[in-house]
Amino acid sequence: MFKSRWTKIVVFLLCLAPFGHLVAVALAYVLQPDLTGVVWRVLVPSLPPNPLDFFTHLTGNWTLRLIVITLTITPLRKLLGIPDLIRFRRMIGLFAFFYGCLHLLTYLWFDKLFDFHEIWKDVAKRPFITAGFTAFVLMLPLALTSTKGWIRRLGGKRWQRLHRLIYATAVAGVIHYYWLVKSDIRLPVLYAALVAALLLYRAVSSILRRARRNVTMAKPAPAET
Amino acid sequence: MLIRKPGDLGPEDITPRTVYLNRRKFLASAPAAFLTARELLSPRGRAVAASKLSPVAKSPFSTTEPITGPDVVTHYNNFYEFGTSKDEPARNAQNFRTSPWTVSVEGDVAKPRKFSLDEILKLAPLEERIYRHRCVEGWSIVVPWIGYSLSALLNLVQPTAKAKYVAFESDWDLRQMPLARPDTAGIGFPYVEGLRLDEAMHPLALLCVGMYGETLPPQDGAPVRLVVPWKYGFKSAKSLVKIKLVSSQPPTTWNMASAREYGFYSNVNPEVDHPRWSQAKEQRLPSFFKNHPTQMFNGYANQVAGLYSGMDLRKYY
Numbered sequence: 102m103f104k105s106r107w108t109k110i111v112v113f114l115l116c117l118a119p120f121g122h123l124v125a126v127a128l129a130y131v132l133q134p135d136l137t138g139v140v141w142r143v144l145v146p147s148l149p150p151n152p153l154d155f156f157t158h159l160t161g162n163w164t165l166r167l168i169v170i171t172l173t174i175t176p177l178r179k180l181l182g183i184p185d186l187i188r189f190r191r192m193i194g195l196f197a198f199f200y201g202c203l204h205l206l207t208y209l210w211f212d213k214l215f216d217f218h219e220i221w222k223d224v225a226k227r228p229f230i231t232a233g234f235t236a237f238v239l240m241l242p243l244a245l246t247s248t249k250g251w252i253r254r255l256g257g258k259r260w261q262r263l264h265r266l267i268y269a270t271a272v273a274g275v276i277h278y279y280w281l282v283k284s285d286i287r288l289p290v291l292y293a294a295l296v297a298a299l300l301l302y303r304a305v306s307s308i309l310r311r312a313r314r315n316v317t318m319a320k321p322a323p324a325e326t
Numbered sequence: 327m328l329i330r331k332p333g334d335l336g337p338e339d340i341t342p343r344t345v346y347l348n349r350r351k352f353l354a355s356a357p358a359a360f361l362t363a364r365e366l367l368s369p370r371g372r373a374v375a376a377s378k379l380s381p382v383a384k385s386p387f388s389t390t391e392p393i394t395g396p397d398v399v400t401h402y403n404n405f406y407e408f409g410t411s412k413d414e415p416a417r418n419a420q421n422f423r424t425s426p427w428t429v430s431v432e433g434d435v436a437k438p439r440k441f442s443l444d445e446i447l448k449l450a451p452l453e454e455r456i457y458r459h460r461c462v463e464g465w466s467i468v469v470p471w472i473g474y475s476l477s478a479l480l481n482l483v484q485p486t487a488k489a490k491y492v493a494f495e496s497d498w499d500l501r502q503m504p505l506a507r508p509d510t511a512g513i514g515f516p517y518v519e520g521l522r523l524d525e526a527m528h529p530l531a532l533l534c535v536g537m538y539g540e541t542l543p544p545q546d547g548a549p550v551r552l553v554v555p556w557k558y559g560f561k562s563a564k565s566l567v568k569i570k571l572v573s574s575q576p577p578t579t580w581n582m583a584s585a586r587e588y589g590f591y592s593n594v595n596p597e598v599d600h601p602r603w604s605q606a607k608e609q610r611l612p613s614f615f616k617n618h619p620t621q622m623f624n625g626y627a628n629q630v631a632g633l634y635s636g637m638d639l640r641k642y643y
Contacts, residue, residue, distance in 0.1 A: 150401050151465060152614045214616075223604070227603065283512070284512025284513050284584075287510060
């Protein structure tokens with residue numbers, strides 16, 4: 102079932118849906134249509150009172166969600182025995198990057214109006230922005246080297262090592278979220294727990310793998326009696 | 327524009343007639359069938375539908391800036407008793423019961439007493455005051471509040487010489503506000519706020535009972551709240567149940583949650599950043615952009631700067 106071309110299209114559209122919502126809301130603001138019309142009532146059930154907030158939260162939330170989803174793909178493949186899930190990982194990762202770009206753009210444009218002097222002060226001075234910016238920058242090389250050509254050029258091993266940067270992005274992203282909320286930390290803590298569990302899975306499975314390798318390396322020479 | 331001073335009002339104007347007439351009508355005619363079982367069983371009273379407040383005099387304190395649409399002001403609320411995200415209060419506060427309601431005014435006063443909401447509505451002539459309202463988070467709105475200077479109420483109870491500060495307390499009723507839990511919301515309850523006595527006595531400090539010509543909707547702090555336009559919005563406590571005159575600086579909710587971020591004074595000040603963001607600019611809702619310059623004391627410097635002369639506003643943020 103995960104082999105079919107259609108599943109890839111479905112996943113693509115699912116990942117694109119939040120962006121569609123964003124575009125519909127932006128159009129509703131710009132065009133100011135009669136929102137009681139049938140089409141608009143479906144697309145934009147209610148106009149968010151604060152567009153900057155709405156764009157920031159939608160793009161930020163989806164960046165983090167998609168990062169967590171890419172991190173669950175490897176454990177799910179192994180635990181559920183569905184190796185074909187790997188087919189979606191690059192796409193979901195690139196969508197995470199896409200929403201990350203929109204998130205950054207919302208901040209640069211709507212919040213700061215491209216005032217780069219102010220932006221630089223923010224990045225340097227405000228820890229939650231530093232963390233968010235770090236998370237974004239760490240995604241750049243991953244997006245750039247996401248093609249088959251780059252995997253070949255770097256070689257599987259090195260490519261894989263580079264792409265472990267996503268762990269750092271996930272951690273920085275969660276810190277960014279935790280530091281920006283005012284007082285209700287339940288959601289950031291939930292994301293922190295998810296990321297921690299997913300990284301712990303990798304740590305444990307790597308330790309187990311190494312232990313198993315040591316055992317098999319020790320085995321070949323049969324013990325003398 | 328005719329600016330009526332409070333003194334122009336006759337005694338027949340003082341009582342917002344529609345308010346008490348509506349209440350009478352309700353009491354006289356409401357058949358039990360109209361009351362839900364919950365309302366019948368509840369000892370706490372009932373939710374009150376919005377009703378017109380009139381007559382309301384215009385105020386010279388009003389700004390001429392464009393008023394923010396009521397949709398924004400009623401659907402974008404920080405009111406943690408009804409949920410920590412801004413769209414929650416509009417949904418969760420709808421059945422908030424605001425009748426009967428009393429506000430206890432006590433502490434260092436010669437004449438402590440409890441005021442019923444009806445008494446509060448009749449205590450001084452109602453005025454419409456169109457104020458800028460600036461949230462510490464960086465957005466702002468322009469709201470036509472209805473009320474009168476808090477000093478009118480404070481003068482009635484006669485603060486004693488010991489009184490130096492005024493402490494405000496919002497309602498905290500877990501049965502009606504199941505989300506108002508410190509462990510989930512991350513702030514303490516009941517919500518408490520405070521002003522220095524001279525700040526509270528300043529004519530701009532408003533005891534507010536309505537907006538947009540009507541009684542306050544629950545998510546905006548029904549039935550009676552504070553509005554202090556030169557301070558960040560969180561200083562303007564909602565749904566007041568207690569006002570206490572005290573001799574020392576009272577604890578305030580956000581300051582207890584994070585003293586570094588939210589000071590006791592919290593005057594709007596473009597030069598003193600919040601630790602996590604600049605306060606130099608604001609987003610005037612529903613604009614996309616955070617491009618509206620923030621003014622010192624939210625544009626009320628002419629009236630209130632004198633209250634803070636000689637104070638280091640970086641230290642007393």
